[in-house]
Amino acid sequence: MSFLNSYIYYIGAFGLIFIGLYIILVKHNLIKVIVGLGILDTGVNLFLISVGYITKGTAPIFSRPGIDSEHMVDPVPQALVLTAIVIGVAVLALALSLAIRLYQHYGTLNLRRIKEQRW
């Protein structure tokens, strides 16, 4: 039980990462691959946040004077993830636009049928 208590967040984050990787490796539909990329992105963000967590942690914001700063969580991973989310959205949008172009050019989103992409 203590094992679950101390590692459940890591397990969940890496579960998401492996689901995303599996989708990227196995699926043939380009839209599904992009969805897998999004799930992978979420898993990485969750992992970074859970690395910075402190037991009984609070947000690192001094919203009133005399607030206890002992249990504030690490602000560095939060700052990294804050920008990583926005970058993730931009990357997803770029990938979707490329998928639109591929569909217009080949008439299909199946990666097996797009000749240059076969592996």
Next chain:
Amino acid sequence: MRRIVSILLLVIVAFGISLSLAKIPFGTLKTKVGRHYINEGVKETGATNIVTSVVVSYRGFDTLGEVTVLFIAAIGLGAVLTTSRKEKIRKIEPASLILSTGCRLLFPLILVFGTYVFIHGHLTPGGGFQGGAIIASGFLLIYLGCRERRISRTASNLAESLGGLIFVVIGLLGLVFGGYFLLNFLPKGTANALFSAGVIPIIYIAIGFKVGSELASIIDNLIEES
């Protein structure tokens, strides 16, 4: 076949990662620099939201780089999607009265909320990226609800360029006044006041405009194409 190979690969990777993760304890402080930011951040930057002081002040140069990544992604999306734009007039079915009226009612409230989030970025949870995303969601609502409305390209390009320009100019002013890029050269004021923390709110407002207009132009490009 490919499925089996992929699962095998993932199991091997998972085993390696679990070996290394077992050494990292959960829920304890790991970085000295994070503790330093919490203890000295309010004194050094004047912002009570430590995440904001990390994003804009301590790691401001990184943030400039990440804003640039977002800018390049938006440019790339526009370049990919507009190469063969066909000038055909599509018949747009107008939305129903309830939908369009609701959108028109909600849109200014969403804009006000997004502006509130990025103006108070140095005091409360939130900031330029979050406020910009909220503002872009308001534009998405307009695109879905009032279908014949379009944002002005020139206005969004102007807001985007102005936001980036303000960020860089403030960084260069720090170089002029104190000797290094993105120096907090304005007075820091008292903590927890709206006008405090020197250049941090100005930079975050610039980021808010930039992110909001960039995400709105991404939405515009994707909807024009579909």
